[in-house]
Amino acid sequence: MRVAAMMAAVLAATVLAVPAGRAAERGADPLGSPRWEDMARSLLSGEAYVFDARVKVEAPDLAENPMLVPVTVDATALPDVKEVLVFADFNPILEILRFHPEATSAYLGFRVKLQQSSPLRAAARTADGVWHVGGTLVNTAGGGCTAPSVGSTSTEWQRRLNEVTARAWSEGPMSGRVRLRIIHPMDTGLIAGIPAFHLEALTLRDEAGTPLMRLEISQPVSENPVFTLYRGKRDGALQAAGRDNNGNTFDVRIAP
Amino acid sequence: MKRLILALLACVSLAARADDFDYRLVPQAVAPDVYVFVGKTEDFDTRNGGNIVNTGFIVAPQGVVVVDTGPSLRYGRQMREAIARVTDKPVLLAINTHHHPDHFLGNQAFSDVPLGSLAEVQRGIASEGNAFAENLFRMSGDWMSGTEVVVPTRTLQAGPLEVGGRRLRVLALDGHTGADLALFDEGSGVLFAGDLVFNDRAPTTPHARVARWLASLDTLDAMLAGGGVKVLVPGHGAVSGNAAPIRRTRDWLEWLSGSLRQAAAEGLDMNEVLARPLPERYKALPVAPAEYRRSVGHLLPGIEAEALGAGHVH
Numbered sequence: 001m002r003v004a005a006m007m008a009a010v011l012a013a014t015v016l017a018v019p020a021g022r023a024a025e026r027g028a029d030p031l032g033s034p035r036w037e038d039m040a041r042s043l044l045s046g047e048a049y050v051f052d053a054r055v056k057v058e059a060p061d062l063a064e065n066p067m068l069v070p071v072t073v074d075a076t077a078l079p080d081v082k083e084v085l086v087f088a089d090f091n092p093i094l095e096i097l098r099f100h101p102e103a104t105s106a107y108l109g110f111r112v113k114l115q116q117s118s119p120l121r122a123a124a125r126t127a128d129g130v131w132h133v134g135g136t137l138v139n140t141a142g143g144g145c146t147a148p149s150v151g152s153t154s155t156e157w158q159r160r161l162n163e164v165t166a167r168a169w170s171e172g173p174m175s176g177r178v179r180l181r182i183i184h185p186m187d188t189g190l191i192a193g194i195p196a197f198h199l200e201a202l203t204l205r206d207e208a209g210t211p212l213m214r215l216e217i218s219q220p221v222s223e224n225p226v227f228t229l230y231r232g233k234r235d236g237a238l239q240a241a242g243r244d245n246n247g248n249t250f251d252v253r254i255a256p
Numbered sequence: 257m258k259r260l261i262l263a264l265l266a267c268v269s270l271a272a273r274a275d276d277f278d279y280r281l282v283p284q285a286v287a288p289d290v291y292v293f294v295g296k297t298e299d300f301d302t303r304n305g306g307n308i309v310n311t312g313f314i315v316a317p318q319g320v321v322v323v324d325t326g327p328s329l330r331y332g333r334q335m336r337e338a339i340a341r342v343t344d345k346p347v348l349l350a351i352n353t354h355h356h357p358d359h360f361l362g363n364q365a366f367s368d369v370p371l372g373s374l375a376e377v378q379r380g381i382a383s384e385g386n387a388f389a390e391n392l393f394r395m396s397g398d399w400m401s402g403t404e405v406v407v408p409t410r411t412l413q414a415g416p417l418e419v420g421g422r423r424l425r426v427l428a429l430d431g432h433t434g435a436d437l438a439l440f441d442e443g444s445g446v447l448f449a450g451d452l453v454f455n456d457r458a459p460t461t462p463h464a465r466v467a468r469w470l471a472s473l474d475t476l477d478a479m480l481a482g483g484g485v486k487v488l489v490p491g492h493g494a495v496s497g498n499a500a501p502i503r504r505t506r507d508w509l510e511w512l513s514g515s516l517r518q519a520a521a522e523g524l525d526m527n528e529v530l531a532r533p534l535p536e537r538y539k540a541l542p543v544a545p546a547e548y549r550r551s552v553g554h555l556l557p558g559i560e561a562e563a564l565g566a567g568h569v570h
């Protein structure tokens with residue numbers, strides 16, 4: 001029932017949506033969040049936006065584990081996406097990550113920590129500067145941002161910090177898909193005595209050094225992040241380089 | 257509209273019945289002097305008050321041995337009252353098979369008698385008990401009021417255990433959690449398997465190590481094959497006279513880990529794994545969709561790490 005109502009609202013918003021994104025035409029927030037105006041002001045810096053069902057955010061209606069909420073952002077139905085910003089209205093740290101699909105699809109799968117039930121949104125900025133906003137509601141028991149990482153309670157990760165494992169698929173139904181996992185505690189800094197310690201940048205390049213995707217990563221991304229993306233028909237090795245907020249860096253080659 | 261009103265009325269009457277916080281525990285005699293309180297094959301909620309678990313007791317010549325104490329103080333107290341209606345012998349020992357909340361949160365009602373468990377279960381209850389209890393307060397509501405964590409202090413070891421003139425045998429196994437106790441009553445041939453065995457209810461996996469769990473099931477299966485075990489008491493679901501629940505628990509675990517491994521090898525992401533339909537044979541299995549969802553969260557990250565580790569990074 002709730003899902004059906006939500007779908008109807010999303011469809012209605014799509015019909016109302018127009019590229020110009022002026023207030024009168026962009027419609028009301030399909031997710032009915034009391035925080036939306038704040039989000040538009042602080043995260044979209046008051047820039048033009050439109051609610052747009054072509055920006056799909058997939059996540060469970062009911063997330064069993066608030067530390068590990070799977071999210072799939074798919075803005076591939078939009079032309080010429082320059083940047084995608086992912087955020088949650090009711091998280092203590094709003095921004096989750098930002099990705100720039102320089103030579104990949106505007107698609108990214110990963111997992112987030114949610115502190116409480118919240119809209120989970122993606123805003124995709126197209127070449128004309130307009131933000132196209134999609135999202136979904138996630139219900140969760142909460143506590144995801146103020147629970148310690150497993151890493152912070154053990155020492156094993158220290159040895160393996162920033163270790164990258166990855167795989168690329170070049171044939172079959174997953175052809176073009178790349179998945180990579182980085183060992184990092186992703187501590188939010190919201191727990192007394194455990195300072196913020198998180199990945200903040202990741203760049204994927206092809207063999208020739210051409211950037212494929214650039215990510216700016218914030219604390220709400222889950223511990224030991226796993227990213228799923230598409231590099232399309234490109235073959236060959238990949239290069240993954242990144243750093244965390246403590247200045248630890250990595251730069252690895254992912255063989256084909 | 258009429259249907260909606262009827263549904264609302266049904267809810268109201270159910271809620272009214274739950275208001276007295278009576279679990280209506282009725283001991284089922286599964287062998288002479290051995291009784292089981294069989295819980296519902298459901299998830300925790302405010303109607304069942306957490307009574308989704310099997311607990312039991314053995315009446316020994318000099319007293320009573322309790323196996324698991326249920327999900328709340330109220331449950332523990334009502335269990336003790338139900339035991340007193342069967343025998344006036346004193347409770348000599350209450351055992352927690354493992355550190356999951358529905359198996360130990362009734363300990364308070366037995367805090368005047370020795371509470372026993374494997375050593376690692378004591379550590380698990382001490383470190384995770386409060387978080388579990390909070391979770392149950394959220395899911396089962398006022399049924400839980402007054403419930404506090406009591407850590408068992410008597411450490412049980414694998415091997416023979418004589419209590420009140422009755423010969424028991426402790427099996428120290430693992431896999432459902434880091435330490436799973438099974439208890440065999442030599443006199444009656446009743447085997448309390450704890451949560452290593454689920455019967456007609458999808459298994460839970462928050463602390464599971466599937467390979468270890470399967471090995472423990474082999475141990476239990478061998479015990480049943482050797483004869484001597486007349487009654488198998490699973491942690492959840494109906495009591496059984498044969499090994500079928502062991503086979504069905506194994507079938508689920510093998511399917512689950514096999515299917516997650518395959519998904520990770522194929523490159524599926526978590527949302528795609530969650531969207532996979534359950535096999536036809538699990539369509540009627542109680543709580544199967546919810547346990548599958550939870551198990552994906554528990555088990556996929558580790559399986560995925562292995563699958564990606566098999567990729568090529570230099």
Ligand SMILES: [Zn+2]
Nearest residue numbers: 354356432451
């Ligand atoms: Zn259990």
